[in-house]
Amino acid sequence: MRFYPLILVSLLACSTPPQQAETTVTPEPEAITPPTYSPLNALTPEEEAEGWSLLFDGESGQGWHTFGKDSLTGWEIADGELRTPGNKGDIVTDETFADFELYIEWKISEGGNSGIMFHVQEGADYTYTFETGPEFQIIDDEGYESPLDNTQKTGANYALQAPTVAAAMPVGTYNTTRIRVWKGKVQHFLNGQMVVTYKQDSPEWEAIKNKTKFKDMPGYAAFSSGHIALQDHGDAVAFRSIKIRPL
Template sequence: MKKTLFAISALLLGSATLTLAQDHRHVKVNPTNPNDTEYWEPSITVVTPGAIPSDAIVLFDGKNLDNWESAKDGSPAAWKVADGKMTVVGGKGNISTKEKFTNYQLHIEWQSPIEPETLKSQGKGNSGVFMQGMYEVQVMNSYQNPTYRNGQAGAIYKQTPPLVNATSKMGDWNTYDIIYTAPVFTTNGGIETPAFVTVIHNGIVVQNHTKIQGTTEYIGQPLNPVHGPGPISLQDHGNAVSFRNIWLRKM
């Protein structure tokens, strides 16, 4: 028995040593020199920062909807494009990017329309940004417009309220910077790791690595269908919400 245990221990030790030796960092078990914990290859990819990072995919540049289609049937997107922005045309339905994504950094700017004070709560400036076409970050005029906590701007719709209300007043532009990690499913349809999202609204963190419980349903509990990459979708809720400067970096 002792010999067997010794052989197993030696095998495990040898395996660990081999793993360390094969690691790209070549980290020694007990480093004695600062160089032993430094690694240079592969070099870090250079990205030029700016209003649009050099490695970003521009999804809307203010000129056309060539990168978008109807979410319902894949026909050409029928929203209005003018003055460098796209605007919801009520009744034309949600639109989605033609390209599908998993993990990313998304930048998008949105503007609530000037609407009468008779419109209240969810009836005012309502739209949404859907990750993978099924997980909604709420877009809404939440400036001096009370509504349910998990339905205002910056909420993971019907799931997690924003940490604060950072919404600009009607007619002003809002910015969302969204860091999204897609869910990973097991081979038998279970969830290996859930989706997570961080949302920065007008420079303020309103969702901090928030777990997404599943699809953001209007009625009922979240669902967790197995899926692969999905589009960015924008919601037609009947309000003439506008969007501009939409770009994405794959991660």
């Protein structure tokens, strides 16, 4: 029995194929999951070292403007929250981002509807944020006024892919969301659980998109960089601790 390992090693050595030339592959950055609730509108020393930056300081709307306008209008900054009572318009970051990790905390009102979008474009060609930006759906899953398809529930890649897990907190409670975009690969995390993953422009993704209203929007998910958008769908919603790490 003691000789078997030596025989096995010899056989493995004889069967090892010749080495092939190495190819250079850009490694995907390691995913970093922030705490369940981050320090309110602040970065930890570890997050600063990892390259995170705040998109909302809890005291001003600096860094944001209403979609299609030069400044932020209608939204309120109070109690450390960036919030809208509804019907004030979507807002977008002043900066644009390509590959990134976004962390954000939010709470929706009873019966409310909202969303987070990325790679959003502005200009004369676009009237709405959803014409270009894929959306992380935010909604009152249980209390919305109309029946919801699974692709319309919280955490979904709106209208395209349903979340794999129902992970939303009760209405009025803060949820954590992380959106990770890396070379066309998109992941949605809700309260620490990955609920959606997809690859933009893959045959599977294209087939799904072509069955939705987005098939008639040539700018939808067509850009590799753009603004982050927070949607005002006509209902009260609040956001806080918004931070991003470019990849």
